[in-house]
Structure formats: C-alpha cells, structure tokens
C-alpha cells in the first residue's frame with residue numbers, strides 16, 4: 405500500500421501529543437514483519453492494552469476430511485444455509501496452513517468487535533452493501549468490492565442489506581503483486597489497476613467512551629474474547645502504510661490478446677503461497693483462428709479454486725453462481741465438452757469469477773461434502 409493519513413497526528417512521531425485536558429493520547433505502532441514491513445502509527449484516547457478480561461472461547465479451525473481419491477470437486481455453496489453476522493455466518497469450504505476460504509450470507513450486524521490475529525482477511529462482496537467500521541476508520545462496501553483487512557485490525561461489519569461474501573482468511577499479508585510495483589512500491593503501467601482504484605477508510609470516527617466492549621480475536625487457531633475497558637474504536641488519528649483498503653473488481657482492466665492469455669494476466673493480489681485472480685467481462689482473443697476457451701492444462705504444482713460470481717462461465721457447464729470448484733494439482737483440467745467449439749468466433753465474455761491458486765495442496769472441510777456435486781469429476785465424459 406501507499407502512505408495515507410487520517411485525523412490528527414502530532415508533528416513528529418514519538419513526541420507528546422496532548423488532549424485538551426493536558427493528558428496524553430496513547431501512541432501505538434502497528435507493523436508487520438517485526439518493524440521491517442509496512443506499518444502505521446495510531447493515536448488512541450486510551451491504552452490499547454487496557455483489557456479487563458481475557459477468555460478462551462475455543463477452536464475456530466474447521467475439521468477437514470481425510471485425503472481421498474484425487475478428483476475435481478464442485479461445491480454448491482448456496483445450499484449451505486447458515487446466516488448471521490459477518491463472523492458467525494462464515495462457512496468454510498477449503499483450506500490449508502496458508503489460508504482458509506468459504507462463503508458467508510451476512511444478514512445481521514456484529515454486536516461485538518473482531519480482529520483476526522492470525523492474518524489478513526479478504527472479503528469479496530458478491531452482493532449487498534454496508535459498511536465496515538474499523539479502528540482506522542469506516543469503509544463503505546458495495547457489490548464487487550474486495551475488502552482487505554490487515555492482521556490485528558479491530559473491526560465490525562454492518563450490512564445495509566443481505567450481503568453475500570466469498571472470503572479468504574489468510575495466514576499472511578495480502579498485497580498487490582510485486583511484479584506490478586516498482587522498487588518504490590508504486591503500481592506500474594502494466595498493472596491492471598492503479599492507486600486511484602484503491603480506496604482506504606473514508607471517515608474516522610473516534611469514540612471517547614469507557615465501559616465494557618467485547619473484542620473477539622482469532623489467534624493461533626483459537627477464538628478468544630477480550631473485554632476492553634474502553635471503546636475499541638478510539639483512534640483520533642493515524643498515518644502510515646498499513647490500513648484496510650478496498651478494490652472493486654469493476655476497476656480491474658483486463659489484459660487481452662490475439663490468442664488466449666494465461667491466468668497470470670488476471671492476477672489481482674497475492675499472499676504467502678497463494679494468488680487471487682479476477683476473471684472479468686472482457687473482449688475475446690482476436691486472432692482470426694483463435695480459440696477463446698482455455699486449453700486443457702495441468703497446473704502441476706498448484707491447486708486451483710474458482711468462485712463463480714456471475715455471467716455464463718465460458719469453459720464450464722453445470723456450475724452456478726456461488727459455486728466453488730477445486731481443480732487439484734497433479735491432474736489436468738479444462739473446458740467441458742462442447743465449450744471449446746462454442747467459444748470460437750465469440751467476441752466477448754461477461755463472466756465474473758474469483759480464482760484462488762494455492763501453491764500447497766488444499767484440504768476440504770468435512771461439512772462441505774453436504775453441498776457437493778459428487779458427479780463433477782465425471783462431467784467431462786461426452787454424452
């Protein structure tokens with residue numbers, strides 16, 4: 405990310421910053437990679453360490469199924485009927501030691517605050533609108549937004565209406581791809597988006613309030629409850645490079661060519677051992693004999709996950725909106741029968757999908773077999 409500042413900060417870091425009554429604001433340096441990664445400095449009304457109670461709630465990691473037959477998988481997530489706030493509504497489908505992913509049908513506001521102390525979160529807004537109140541300020545969200553919330557950020561999600569989310573809980577930092585940035589961190593001309601397309605918090609509201617406030621924290625695979633003796637969103641100002649941010653998929657400028665372009669042109673973000681790509685509406689290849697549908701391919705050492713957002717996905721049959729497919733490493737995958745021929749001569753696609761490629765094998769959450777299309781592996785047999 406790049407430098408931003410909101411609210412009031414003192415002229416110089418680590419110097420006295422006083423309230424009107426002469427007492428000090430509390431300075432917090434929040435950074436990654438042990439003071440060598442990106443960081444921000446925040447100024448609080450109260451000490452961010454002022455916790456009156458710390459309790460263990462329990463494990464939050466999903467239970468995974470035993471590794472079975474190597475096969476392509478298809479999960480019809482709409483059939484998973486769990487709703488609630490943006491934490492309790494989460495249904496995990498896949499994961500490994502680098503990330504967890506799944507979907508959430510968010511119907512209610514969080515009546516507590518939350519932070520993920522295990523890594524960054526990416527909330528892709530499939531539909532709905534609302535806001536995310538964070539210690540760095542408030543972000544409004546709408547359809548197509550990728551909301552990225554850094555590790556340790558206290559926040560809560562307040563939907564205006566039913567909000568469908570595809571989420572990634574990463575165990576590392578989620579960033580823009582390094583190859584899109586120059587040595588100073590600026591996004592380069594070949595990047596499919598630039599800084600103007602990235603939104604930060606829009607307003608900073610600071611609550612100078614004592615009381616009891618619940619903050620649920622994920623850390624080390626466990627869920628904890630910390631009771632704060634003050635309002636957790638008590639920041640009067642901050643500056644730096646670490647903060648929640650948003651990129652809307654409509655602002656992704658697709659890279660197209662005369663012949664089929666490889667998946668890396670769709671890359672949007674990256675984390676440790678995974679990438680996130682956006683397949684957006686775009687013009688098809690323009691070589692007179694081009695085949696717009698992809699070729700069969702073996703992504704030999706990555707597992708490929710697609711989350712289908714909308715439009716008719718050109719190379720697949722039988723997938724729905726909100727479907728999740730997993731094409732594991734080690735075996736090839738590609739277009740369904742008839743879709744290669746059907747793509748020839750087409751001028752454009754209206755498909756919208758989010759792809760997550762992981763460089764280490766994914767495990768499937770046990771409960772996901774309850775909403776699995778078990779015949780998917782055999783859907784390439786021509787009938």
Ligand SMILES: [Fe+2]
Nearest residue numbers: 701708731737
């Ligand atoms: Fe693929």
